[in-house]
Amino acid sequence: MxxxxxxxxxxxxxxxxxxxDGLVEQAFLAAADRLGVEAGTERHQQMLDYVRATMGESKISVFRHLFEDEERAQLANVAFETAYHDLIDAGHCxxxxxxxxxxxxxxxxxxxxxxxxxxxxxxxxxxxxxxxxxxxxxxxxxxxxxxxxxxxxxxxxxxxxxxxxxxxxxxxxxxxxxxxxxxxxxxxxxxxxxxxxxxxxxxxxxxxxxxxxxxxxxxxxxxxxx
Known part of the structure; x- marks a missing residue:
């Protein structure tokens, strides 16, 4: 063919x-903050690096890897989606x-x-x-x-x-x-x-x-x- x-x-x-335009990273940063991951720490940078490396993967799968606890992964996913929706509603789409x-x-x-x-x-x-x-x-x-x-x-x-x-x-x-x-x-x-x-x-x-x-x-x- x-x-x-x-x-x-x-x-x-x-x-x-x-x-x-960086919207995924911005929404992730909001989710990390919601879950208490302090900006500027080694853990925070490791998580951001993983998000960048796995762009394209299902977002809940990414959060399950990062938090290794279903409840926290679901909370992070909700926070991510809320932040992403806010960015869309603000015209960043x-x-x-x-x-x-x-x-x-x-x-x-x-x-x-x-x-x-x-x-x-x-x-x-x-x-x-x-x-x-x-x-x-x-x-x-x-x-x-x-x-x-x-x-x-x-x-x-x-x-x-x-x-x-x-x-x-x-x-x-x-x-x-x-x-x-x-x-x-x-x-x-x-x-x-x-x-x-x-x-x-x-x-x-x-x-x-x-x-x-x-x-x-x-x-x-x-x-x-x-």
């Missing part, structure tokens, strides 16, 4: 189609340049588009509403909709099943993190494309399985057009 055979494109949101146009072109070319995230459904819906993107894609998925989040293949494979796509080789997975690339390779996607508008650089994207690295999502329709 060639790139032109792609029938389903699974796109990440924050850092890929939606500008992050924008599409990356060319993202909406790229999604529109992909669908005009006859490809189904699914938007995926490591956030909860509530946070994903808040972002979609803020951008006016409720109907921009064929499907939107969060980890709770599919079973597990990244780096597992559950979301792309769920998108494939729900859109009745014939083969994993007709699937493209696109994101800005190594976790997105691992998700793509584990799902058997024919195209696993990294973009340089988010968390991880080309070296990390390639190491985790990127078949292509693009400057931004705006370049994707041309790549798939052959």
């Amino acid at each position: 060639t790139n032109t055979d792609i029938r389903l494109v699974v796109l990440d949101m924050a850092g890929t189609t939606v500008a992050d 924008a599409a990356l340049p060319g993202a909406a146009e790229a999604i529109g072109q992909l669908r005009a070319d006859g490809r189904a588009v699914a938007l995926t995230t490591g956030f909860s459904r509530a946070t994903q819906d808040r972002i979609l509403t803020a951008l006016g993107w409720q109907d921009i894609a064929d499907l939107t998925l969060c980890p709770a909709d599919a079973g597990r989040g990244r780096p597992y293949p559950d979301m792309p494979l769920t998108a494939l099943l729900r859109t009745r796509t014939d083969s994993v080789r007709q699937l493209a997975v696109v994101g800005d993190t190594g976790y997105d690339m691992l998700t793509g390779t584990r799902s058997g996607a024919g195209v696993v494309a990294g973009v340089l508008t988010g968390a991880h650089r080309e070296e990390r994207l390639r190491a985790d399985g990127a078949t292509h690295v693009l400057g931004s999502i705006a370049e994707l329709p041309a790549l798939l057009a052959g």
Whole structure:
């Protein structure tokens, strides 16, 4: 199969189609403060480093690793989501340049588009509403909709099943993190494309399985057009 055979494109949101601008880190800092992790301490820095390294992973999974206690992990996740929602409501949410146009072109070319995230459904819906993107894609998925989040293949494979796509080789997975690339390779996607508008650089994207690295999502329709 060639790139032109792609029938389903699974796109990440924050850092890929939606500008992050440090919002994830800001929300994490608010969550850490809520849980009593003192800023400036070695523990605080270790946690921040882990958050940066695992960008793209399901957020509750990140907090379960950091706090190793389900109750504290859930409290941290709620604090994170509350802080992230406040940032969205304050106007700190924008599409990356060319993202909406790229999604529109992909669908005009006859490809189904699914938007995926490591956030909860509530946070994903808040972002979609803020951008006016409720109907921009064929499907939107969060980890709770599919079973597990990244780096597992559950979301792309769920998108494939729900859109009745014939083969994993007709699937493209696109994101800005190594976790997105691992998700793509584990799902058997024919195209696993990294973009340089988010968390991880080309070296990390390639190491985790990127078949292509693009400057931004705006370049994707041309790549798939052959």
